[in-house]
Amino acid sequence: MDEMTQLRELRADAPVPDRSALAPGRLRLTEAAASGRRARRLRADWRIASIGAAAAITVAAVLGTQIVDAAAPARSGPASSAGDLRLDSAAEVLNRAADALEEREAAPEPRDDQWIYTRTVMAQPETSGRVRFSYEPDSWVPYDNSAAAQNGKDDDYRTSRQIYRAADELPDDPAQLLDKVRSFYPTGHTEESPPEGRAQQSFRAMGLMVEAYPIAPDALARIYRALATVPGIHVTDHLVKDAAGREAIAITRKEDGRHEQREILLDPQDFGYAGMRFVVTKDYTYRIPAGRTKIPAQEFRAGQIVMSEARVEAAVVDAKGDKP
Incomplete structure (x- = not known):
């Protein structure tokens, strides 16, 4: 059964959502919910990509109602195991995190016959009677997933082994490292996946590296x-x-030409990857270009969390179905 058929069945008899149906990463979410595939690129106009099927719109509706707590007090005091780390400068936070990581010993590289287990939480706010969906939060992927890498995965798909070894060979020099990572996760060259600016490609590609496990x-x-x-x-x-409701450090960058920012979330205790979010930075109305669809205009508000996921567990295991 192809993915679009699965999506249509998922949507069967569900009402069309009334707001926040289109948001960054909707295509990624629906593909993950339907088939376990993790679409990564998120470069084309996500508002158009998200309406490729009615199911994509319906599944997306459950994520759009979270709003950042505007009353949350600013916190620039201690936020981590580093004790006196202040959330004033992204460079300071990341360099202090790097200092801490350099003190740790690396575990052995997984064997090719082992599996990578992860458990992921996706935000599902209350939807006032609207349709909700379920997904399988537990995932097992072969460490050496070569067959999948060769069989129609999205352009940014890399096996855990590929990423582990590529990361291990990255140079110390930051400029050279960024060049290597951009080559590893190249920018697009089509209307559906248009070219990115150099800085935006760097942030997206580096986010994928940070998310990698192990x-x-x-x-x-x-x-x-x-x-x-x-x-x-x-x-x-x-x-x-x-x-998952956990506190996290948010390293952010506004998306070029958009009203949203991409956020890489880090654990404030061990500086590991905690999750990712897309957050609206400015109130705006999005109207679907003429001839695309009859979906009504979408209203977005500054601070609205339009996509949020958290990785709550990750481990190397010996077989599919094993848990730590």
Whole structure:
């Protein structure tokens, strides 16, 4: 059964959502819910991509109602195991995180016959009677997933083994490292996946590297030091909540030509990957271009969380179905 058929069945008899149906990463979410595939690119106009099927719109509706707590107090005091870390500068946070990671010993690289287990939470706010969907939060993927890498995965798909080894070979020099990572996750060249600016490609590609599991601590340290040099990055001056309700450090960059920012969330205790979010930065109305669809205009408000996911567990296991 192809993915679009699965999506249509998922949507069967569900009402059309009334607001917040289109948001960054909707295509990624619906593909993950339907088939376990993790679409990564998120470069084309997500508002158009998200309406490829009615199911995509319906599944997307459950995520759009979270709003950042505007009354949350700014927090620039201690936020981590580093004790005196202040959330004033993204470069300071990332370099301090790198310092901590360099003190840790790396576990052995997984064997090719082992599996990577992850458990992911996606935000599902109350929807006032609207349709909700379920998905399987537990995932097992072969460490050496070569067959999948060769069989129609999205352009940004890399196996865990490919990422681990590529990260291990990254140079110390931040500029050279960014060049390597951009080559590893190249920009697009089509209307559906248009070219990105250099800084935006760097932030997206580095986010994919940070999210990878497993990754050696010294490799992640080099990645953080290079990420600190990407133009336009910031750190939110207080801890935010991830999709699992945990406090996290948000390393952010506004998407070029958009009203949203992409956020890489880090655990404030061990500086590991905690999750990701897309957050609206400015109130706006999005109207579907003429001839595309009859979906009504969509209203977005500053602070609205339009996509949020958290990785709550990750481990190397010996077989599919095993848990730590």
